[in-house]
Amino acid sequence: MPAKISSIQARLNEEAKKLLAGLIVAIDERPAVVFVGFAVLHLTVWTALPIAIYHNLLLDVIEALTYGREWQLGSDKLPPLPWWLVEIVHQIFGREQFYYALSQITVLAAFAAVWALARPLVGPRGALVSLLLIDGLNYFHFTAVKFNHDVMQLPFWALAGYAYWSALRHDRMIHWVMLGLAMGLALWTKYFAIVLALPLGLFILLDRNARNRLASPGPYVAIAVALIILLPHVNWLVQNNFSPLAYAQLKSAPAGGPVDHILNPARFMIEQFWYLLPAFLIALPLVIPSGENTMRTATDFDRRIVTLLAFGPAATEAAISLVTGRSTQAMWGYPLWLFLGLWFVLVSGVELDRRRLTRVLATWAIVFAGFAVAF
Numbered sequence: 214m215p216a217k218i219s220s221i222q223a224r225l226n227e228e229a230k231k232l233l234a235g236l237i238v239a240i241d242e243r244p245a246v247v248f249v250g251f252a253v254l255h256l257t258v259w260t261a262l263p264i265a266i267y268h269n270l271l272l273d274v275i276e277a278l279t280y281g282r283e284w285q286l287g288s289d290k291l292p293p294l295p296w297w298l299v300e301i302v303h304q305i306f307g308r309e310q311f312y313y314a315l316s317q318i319t320v321l322a323a324f325a326a327v328w329a330l331a332r333p334l335v336g337p338r339g340a341l342v343s344l345l346l347i348d349g350l351n352y353f354h355f356t357a358v359k360f361n362h363d364v365m366q367l368p369f370w371a372l373a374g375y376a377y378w379s380a381l382r383h384d385r386m387i388h389w390v391m392l393g394l395a396m397g398l399a400l401w402t403k404y405f406a407i408v409l410a411l412p413l414g415l416f417i418l419l420d421r422n423a424r425n426r427l428a429s430p431g432p433y434v435a436i437a438v439a440l441i442i443l444l445p446h447v448n449w450l451v452q453n454n455f456s457p458l459a460y461a462q463l464k465s466a467p468a469g470g471p472v473d474h475i476l477n478p479a480r481f482m483i484e485q486f487w488y489l490l491p492a493f494l495i496a497l498p499l500v501i502p503s504g505e506n507t508m509r510t511a512t513d514f515d516r517r518i519v520t521l522l523a524f525g526p527a528a529t530e531a532a533i534s535l536v537t538g539r540s541t542q543a544m545w546g547y548p549l550w551l552f553l554g555l556w557f558v559l560v561s562g563v564e565l566d567r568r569r570l571t572r573v574l575a576t577w578a579i580v581f582a583g584f585a586v587a588f
Contacts (some may be wrong), residue, residue, distance in 0.1 A: 236574075237338075237567055244337035248328055251344065254355065255324075256317045258581075262588050263313045273310050273361035277420045278303060286447040291461045294401040295365040303558040311568070316360040319368055320353050323551060326371035330378055331555045334511045337563040339558040340347065342499075345577040346554030349491035355584050362403045369399035370409055370548040374522045378415055380431055381423050381518060386582040389431035393438025400443055405545060408533070412525030422514045468538025478534035481541040485527065488546060491580045492553065498572035499561040516559055523556035 214398060240247050270278075280288055281300030300313050324344050357364050373395035380388035399406035417423045417432060426432060450457070459483035468474055483508060511519075527549045534541050563569065 214330065216320040230373075239390050240337050240341055240570075244332070244340065247337070248325075248339060248344075251341070252321045252324065255348065256314070256321060258585055259354045259358060260310070260314045262585060266588070270309055270312070271359040272285055272301065273359045274309075279358065284443050285449075286345040287453060289456045290363050291403060291457065292446060293475070294398065295358050295360070295362050298365070299360060303447045307456040312360055313358055314429045316355075316357050316364050319360070319364050320357050323367035323371035323535070324348075324353075324536060325458070325547075326368065326375045327551055331521075331558070332554070334515055335555065338570060339555075342565060343554035343558050345573060346495050346557055347550060349495045349577065349580045350488060350550060351491075351584065352488065352550070355533050355588055356544070357547075358588075363544055365402045365408065366399060367551065368397060369402060370406070370526075371551050372375070373399060373409060373413070373451065375446045375553055377522070378515070378518050380435070381417070381426055382515070384429055384431055384433065386431060388439055389435040393435035394442065396440040396480060397442030400439070404457070405461050405548075406531040408526045409548070410531050411523055416518075416521050416525070419513075420517060423460050423518075424461050456460060464542060465539040467502045471538075473540070474535055474538040477538060480544075481534060481543070482527075485546045485549070489550065489553070490545070491496050492550070495573060496554075496557045498569045499557055499563055501563065510558055519552055519559055522552040523550070558574075 214405055218335065236247070264490055277296045277299035280290075280293065281296035281298075281303070284297065284300070288296075296316070299312065324347075327347070328340050328344060331343045335343065352363075353367075363523065372390055376388050376392035376395055379385070380392055396406065397409055399409065417426060453475070527546070530549070533539070558565075564574075
């Protein structure tokens with residue numbers, strides 16, 4: 214009997230090795246197929262789980278159905294774009310299952326933009342690892358099952374990051390227009406997008422390579438596109454005395470004393486670190502020293518841009534809290550870490566060989582399954 218069990222285990226190990234070898238070949242030769250496979254798995258699991266478990270609509274979706282049917286240009290709480298989208302889904306499909314699918318499709322749209330930026334910088338293996346790392350964050354599955362403004366931010370922030378890098382590197386007008394479009398729609402989604410706009414603007418002013426783009430019309434076209442998109446909502450805000458500011462102040466309480474200027478940003482960053490722990494776990498194989506660096510296509514300028522995208526918005530939010538002393542919400546971290554995985558891959562300086570890639574895939578699978586079981 215023990216010999217038979219050992220034989221079965223050996224056969225299973227051999228089949229697993231063949232499957233892994235085929236997957237690695239597919240990553241190198243058919244990366245788009247692998248991305249689609251990853252997307253289908255993510256969509257299927259995190260749409261099916263809430264459908265199976267929840268017997269009532271979530272509060273955020275009920276709120277969206279309440280506000281969205283009015284088709285107003287603004288509200289006393291938040292910008293209306295996510296509510297409009299829920300209303301469109303309601304009118305077309307009319308079934309609650311599609312609200313959960315909408316959340317995950319939104320997440321995957323953001324992942325597609327991250328993938329598009331990662332591919333030319335770190336290749337198909339690095340791009341996949343970049344996605345696996347951030348897929349370890351609960352923001353992109355566990356808590357993203359409820360479609361709301363936080364989830365809706367994700368594709369616009371990711372698109373803005375991709376367009377920003379493309380515009381600075383290639384200075385093509387299409388990318389500047391794309392950047393303006395993404396930022397305008399991000400602000401239609403949630404005013405929190407200002408913490409993305411500020412570091413992007415500062416970087417182009419302060420970085421020696423990025424500053425050269427100020428001599429081209431691109432940055433000004435991006436600003437103009439964003440303003441044109443925002444104009445109807447800004448007009449509504451003026452006509453309604455900027456009523457959402459009261460809600461924003463309610464969600465971010467003012468400092469009660471000098472200590473809050475330290476405690477509030479510190480608490481926010483500690484909360485974010487806690488949420489990032491699964492991603493750090495998946496990234497562990499990248500910290501093991503190795504010889505060759507496969508990221509030959511990434512320049513120092515690329516690394517500076519990715520570092521900005523990975524940490525600039527979070528640093529901006531912490532700085533605002535430090536200066537004003539206002540409190541923060543942990544869930545504001547949804548869009549902050551979209552490019553953290555790519556940053557890890559870029560700065561690790563390791564070759565994503567078969568052994569290292571296997572460890573990353575195995576750790577991600579454990580984390581992914583753990584979140585699903587916990588849900």
